[in-house]
Amino acid sequence: MAPRVSLKADILRKLRNTKVHISGQELCDDLGVSRTAVWKVIKQLEEEGYDIEAVTNKGYLLLGYPEILSGSELMSRMNTIWAGRKVYFHKETESTNEDAKYLAEEGMDHGSLVVSDCQTEGKGRRGRTWQSPAGEGIYFTLLLRPRFSPDKASMLTLLMAVSVAEVISGLHPELDVKIKWPNDVLVNGHKVCGILTEMSAEPDYIQYVVVGVGINANQTFFPDEIKDIATSLRIEKGEKVDRPALILGIMEYFEYYYGIFEEHLDMSAFVDIYDRYLINRDREVRVLDPLGEYGGIAEGINDRGELIIKLKDGSYCTVASGEVSVRGVYGYV
Ligand code: BTN
Numbered sequence: 001m002a003p004r005v006s007l008k009a010d011i012l013r014k015l016r017n018t019k020v021h022i023s024g025q026e027l028c029d030d031l032g033v034s035r036t037a038v039w040k041v042i043k044q045l046e047e048e049g050y051d052i053e054a055v056t057n058k059g060y061l062l063l064g065y066p067e068i069l070s071g072s073e074l075m076s077r078m079n080t081i082w083a084g085r086k087v088y089f090h091k092e093t094e095s096t097n098e099d100a101k102y103l104a105e106e107g108m109d110h111g112s113l114v115v116s117d118c119q120t121e122g123k124g125r126r127g128r129t130w131q132s133p134a135g136e137g138i139y140f141t142l143l144l145r146p147r148f149s150p151d152k153a154s155m156l157t158l159l160m161a162v163s164v165a166e167v168i169s170g171l172h173p174e175l176d177v178k179i180k181w182p183n184d185v186l187v188n189g190h191k192v193c194g195i196l197t198e199m200s201a202e203p204d205y206i207q208y209v210v211v212g213v214g215i216n217a218n219q220t221f222f223p224d225e226i227k228d229i230a231t232s233l234r235i236e237k238g239e240k241v242d243r244p245a246l247i248l249g250i251m252e253y254f255e256y257y258y259g260i261f262e263e264h265l266d267m268s269a270f271v272d273i274y275d276r277y278l279i280n281r282d283r284e285v286r287v288l289d290p291l292g293e294y295g296g297i298a299e300g301i302n303d304r305g306e307l308i309i310k311l312k313d314g315s316y317c318t319v320a321s322g323e324v325s326v327r328g329v330y331g332y333v
Pocket residue numbers: 094095096097098119121122123124125126128130138139140141184193194195196212213214215
């Protein structure tokens with residue numbers, strides 16, 4: 001019998017959820033597979049670095065696990081209802097956004113998650129590339145099939161930015177986490193996370209949206225082009241961070257926030273929390289508008305996720321998209 005794709009994740013989840021030995025027979029009965037299939041998975045897990053004690057007549061006990069990013073590690077720890085319940089994991093891929101778009105065209109479900117340990121052609125916004133070295137960063141894309149109209153989709157990026165900010169702050173409370181409007185997440189004023197959202201839609205109907213997230217987790221070095229603007233959680237914290245824990249946390253937050261967003265179809269429920277993270281708030285910003293550059297003081301976002309700016313003459317304007325540079329924060333465009 002061919003092993004089920006998620007059998008490894010199922011066994012790992014069962015081992016994680018108990019503090020006593022679990023017998024091979026119990027695993028077979030619960031999961032509906034043979035003793036050999038269970039034994040094979042246990043061997044694979046041991047080879048991957050999981051420390052599993054096997055005691056005759058008692059069974060298996062998970063004593064320790066490695067910091068490993070894999071599909072079964074993620075699925076065995078995922079506690080969400082739909083976000084990331086199905087994980088497509090790659091050791092290496094060109095771009096998880098491209099993979100997710102392919103899966104979307106193939107009809108994969110809302111909430112499917114593509115994760116890779118490394119990207120050879122990671123994509124940033126505005127045609128830039130996203131440095132994606134193996135074993136260090138986090139690169140994932142969440143496939144969504146929203147039931148709302150395409151004009152709301154840009155707000156999903158802001159929801160993801162708040163989810164990332166909340167999870168980094170929750171797991172690493174000593175870090176000063178901020179959001180640079182609309183969706184860069186910064187730590188100590190340097191970029192740790194970028195988000196690239198892409199959509200396939202008709203004028204009034206979304207086929208799918210893919211939200212791609214890159215997080216500088218455990219990098220210790222950045223190439224010259226980005227070393228002044230980028231940092232990693234490891235550099236700021238002084239120790240390695242648990243990549244799966246961050247991905248799992250982000251899935252939980254995003255799923256929760258998405259449910260709220262679907263009720264309101266705007267950012268009204270998130271304005272306060274978003275503004276608390278907003279590095280631009282009460283600071284001078286320059287808006288690099290194609291029709292001309294102008295400046296003002298950013299006051300926060302409105303219900304549509306636009307940046308509210310108070311101009312020098314006391315009037316207000318809003319910025320829907322485009323580049324905003326913030327004095328005192330990295331000044332790239
Ligand atoms: C930015 O320019 O700030 C956005 C960067 C987005 C990078 C992520 S990494 C995972 C996903 N796959 C990609 O090719 N890009 C996004």
